[in-house]
Amino acid sequence: QPTGPDDFDTSAVPEQYLQSDQEAHRQVVGLIKGTPVWASPSGSVGAVPDNIQLPFDDPQNYYGAFVMRLVRYYSAIGIHDWIIMNEPDVRDGEGVVEFQGDVHDYYNMLKVAYLAAKSVDPQAHIQIAGTTWWTDWVNRRVSYIYRLLGVISTDPHAAENHWYFDGISLH
Numbered sequence: 001q002p003t004g005p006d007d008f009d010t011s012a013v014p015e016q017y018l019q020s021d022q023e024a025h026r027q028v029v030g031l032i033k034g035t036p037v038w039a040s041p042s043g044s045v046g047a048v049p050d051n052i053q054l055p056f057d058d059p060q061n062y063y064g065a066f067v068m069r070l071v072r073y074y075s076a077i078g079i080h081d082w083i084i085m086n087e088p089d090v091r092d093g094e095g096v097v098e099f100q101g102d103v104h105d106y107y108n109m110l111k112v113a114y115l116a117a118k119s120v121d122p123q124a125h126i127q128i129a130g131t132t133w134w135t136d137w138v139n140r141r142v143s144y145i146y147r148l149l150g151v152i153s154t155d156p157h158a159a160e161n162h163w164y165f166d167g168i169s170l171h
Contacts, residue, residue: 001036001038001039001066002036003038004038005039005062005065005066008069008070008073010073015077018077018079019077022077022078027081028078028079028081029081029082029083029127030070030074030079030081030082030083031082031083031086032067032070032082032083032084032085032113033084033085033086033098033099033129034046035047035048035049035063036062039062039063042100044100046097046098046099046100047100047101048099048100048101048105048108048109049062049063049109050062051063052105052108052109052112053108056068056111056112056115056116056119057115057116057119061112063109063112063113063116064112064113064115064116065116067112067113067116067117068116068117068119068120071116071117071120071121071124072120072121075120075121075123075124080121080123080124080125081124081125081127082113082117082124082125082126082127083127083128083129083130083169084109084110084113084114084126084127084128084129084165085098085099085106085109085129086098086099086129086130087099087129087130087131087132087171088101088103088106088129088131088144089131089132089133089135089136089144090132090135091135091139094135094138094139095132095135099129103144103147103148103151104151106129106148107148107151107152107155107164110126110128110148110164110165111155111161111164113126114126114161114162114164114165115161115164125166125167126164126165126166126167127165127166127167127168127169128145128148128165128167128168128169129169130169130170130171131143131144131145131171132171133171145168149163152164
């Protein structure tokens, strides 16, 4: 989505690559990461998307709309597995920061992605982002996964929605 919510460019991964991978019986997993510069006040690709707190299917929740469009498009060609973000646990001074939000912001993104993906592809498999684990260990913090599960556990609808994930990515 280079210039706005109506853009949808799939040229980064040519479909012939995806087709040859599927013909070779390789599992293709999509990694959804980065925020378009137009979708956050800071213009940073690591920023929390605007309106992430809105319901996933609210047209002003650009992230939810993007995930629905992305998953709908790729599920039609047999791709159903998605990882939501990468290393959301790394903070300033600890390495490359790919996500500038906190654990509550990541929970909102995970929840929106899960609900959006499942709404258009019931076969969608949503994975929690891979974490470095060592940044928490070195900084004597509770593991990011435990902190995230703690946040999810406060959501009264989490259990009926499989806690908003189907798997955990490990690094």
